[in-house]
Amino acid sequence: MMERSAAVKLRVDQEKCQGHNRCYMLAPELIDVDDMGTAFERNEDGSVPAELEEKAQLAADNCPEFAIVISED
Amino acid sequence: MADTQPVNDWATDFDILDEGYIADPFTVWEDLRGRCPIAHTERRESAFLPTKYDDVQAFSKMVPELSSADPLVIAAPEAIQQTEHFKKYGANSPPISSDPPEQVWTRRLLLPHFTPKAVEPHRQYTEELCNELIDGFIETGEADAAGQYAQQIPPRLIAKMLGVDESMTDDFTYWVRAVLELGLADPELRMKYRDVIRQFFRDTVAERRDNPGDDLISHFLAATDPDGNPIDPEIVIGMCNLQLVAGIDTTWSSIGSALWHLGSNPSDRQRLAADESLYPTALEEFLRFYSPVTMARVVTENVDYNDVSMCPGDKVIMNFPGANHDPDAFENPHEFQIDRKVNRHVAFGAGIHRCAGSNLARMEMDVAIKTWMKRIPEFEVSKPDEVTWAGGQVRGPRYLPVTF
Ligand code: HEM
Ligand code: SF4
Numbered sequence: 001m002m003e004r005s006a007a008v009k010l011r012v013d014q015e016k017c018q019g020h021n022r023c024y025m026l027a028p029e030l031i032d033v034d035d036m037g038t039a040f041e042r043n044e045d046g047s048v049p050a051e052l053e054e055k056a057q058l059a060a061d062n063c064p065e066f067a068i069v070i071s072e073d
Numbered sequence: 074m075a076d077t078q079p080v081n082d083w084a085t086d087f088d089i090l091d092e093g094y095i096a097d098p099f100t101v102w103e104d105l106r107g108r109c110p111i112a113h114t115e116r117r118e119s120a121f122l123p124t125k126y127d128d129v130q131a132f133s134k135m136v137p138e139l140s141s142a143d144p145l146v147i148a149a150p151e152a153i154q155q156t157e158h159f160k161k162y163g164a165n166s167p168p169i170s171s172d173p174p175e176q177v178w179t180r181r182l183l184l185p186h187f188t189p190k191a192v193e194p195h196r197q198y199t200e201e202l203c204n205e206l207i208d209g210f211i212e213t214g215e216a217d218a219a220g221q222y223a224q225q226i227p228p229r230l231i232a233k234m235l236g237v238d239e240s241m242t243d244d245f246t247y248w249v250r251a252v253l254e255l256g257l258a259d260p261e262l263r264m265k266y267r268d269v270i271r272q273f274f275r276d277t278v279a280e281r282r283d284n285p286g287d288d289l290i291s292h293f294l295a296a297t298d299p300d301g302n303p304i305d306p307e308i309v310i311g312m313c314n315l316q317l318v319a320g321i322d323t324t325w326s327s328i329g330s331a332l333w334h335l336g337s338n339p340s341d342r343q344r345l346a347a348d349e350s351l352y353p354t355a356l357e358e359f360l361r362f363y364s365p366v367t368m369a370r371v372v373t374e375n376v377d378y379n380d381v382s383m384c385p386g387d388k389v390i391m392n393f394p395g396a397n398h399d400p401d402a403f404e405n406p407h408e409f410q411i412d413r414k415v416n417r418h419v420a421f422g423a424g425i426h427r428c429a430g431s432n433l434a435r436m437e438m439d440v441a442i443k444t445w446m447k448r449i450p451e452f453e454v455s456k457p458d459e460v461t462w463a464g465g466q467v468r469g470p471r472y473l474p475v476t477f
Binding site: 018019020021022024025026033035036037058061062063064065 | 181184185187188189190353357414415416417418419421423424425427431432
């Protein structure tokens, strides 16, 4: 595997999230949903462990509201 | 122009109730995307039909310029619009027929009952139900997978959630079809069953007020509106109405389409039978490819969008199924890919009206298809020419003969 140069972060933009819950199904390790179906990050700082990076990307790529942002910092 | 004349040009005169379109809307959208991605018609009323993903997404965010006040693809008949009830309450199926702020608070009453965790307890019941239905025909080696199976599942779950007797399910199914399918071309039928459903819930709500339980109707009755007052009983009735109208034809169509697909495509059927881990992507691909639901908006102020000018009173058809086949949004959209990884489909809509029942619908699809495949892994559509499809508002097979 490639050397990890930056930590990957996942953020749910709750203004955009409409609760499709696709992300929760694809990456329950990273995302949970509240009583209204709105998604939020399980890790408060949004950090994504290396082995879950692919899942994080899948969650982002399947969100119909484009509400999940993946960044490297 | 007569509403039922054959279509001359789909770009300027589309007809979503056209028989050929119901059987195969895909080629129509493909043609339109290339030359006129937002089509128009004057049939029945002035209406626009977007065929591209980005346009459908953009329209779903145009609130309140595009209102949900009359969300069916064919406007409520004049006779309904003239009633005192309609003048006061409108289409009255909150939240689907509401705009904010009413849409927001009525939707919030529903959401907690439909999260992934909230629907999970209904899984076991759904499994038992599916097995019982299969027990009823498995010995005969043939079935109508639409009428004897797919159609039977959603109304029972809705009945259970509303705390209504299960024996009502055949009535529910017919009432909803009378409004959403048969009623689109038959205003009198639509009116009649609109009233039948409402009267049923008027009686049920009155009875439930005296005998509350742990069901959706009792929860609605116990809740308050934003002013802290008990909710107007007509709004509760409207919300119950929506549970039937939104939850039955839709889910039944998605289960039926999935079985149609598996019964017509042996290689996909064998792959799914051999590998349960394909279910999550398979379900989303069924939803994308066979998206059952088309909705509508009504324009409330002048909107200029790309080359199109829309005026107050025009209808906009929310063509979620067409969006899901747009090559700019999906790789090889006309191919059914059972393991499609990136699938940002909008079968459950987009924006503030995202299907509130989507997690329940997914659970029902998951259980219905898994249970069928476990018990009847080998089957085929036996008389493809006899399969009938409904469409326009909700698309799916209505008669689906299979042998096994
Ligand atoms: C596969 C099955 C289903 C499909 C494809 C589907 C599709 C849709 C779509 C596209 C919308 C958006 C309407 C709009 O934008 O105007 C919607 C809304 C809605 N659906 Fe579903 N639906 C399904 C099943 C269900 C079920 C089982 C229920 C509940 C029992 C349900 C309840 C609702 C409600 C309450 C809304 C209105 C949400 C709002 O306006 O805020 N649906 N559905
Ligand atoms: S998929 Fe997108 S819209 Fe759906 S819950 Fe996740 S973040 Fe929200």
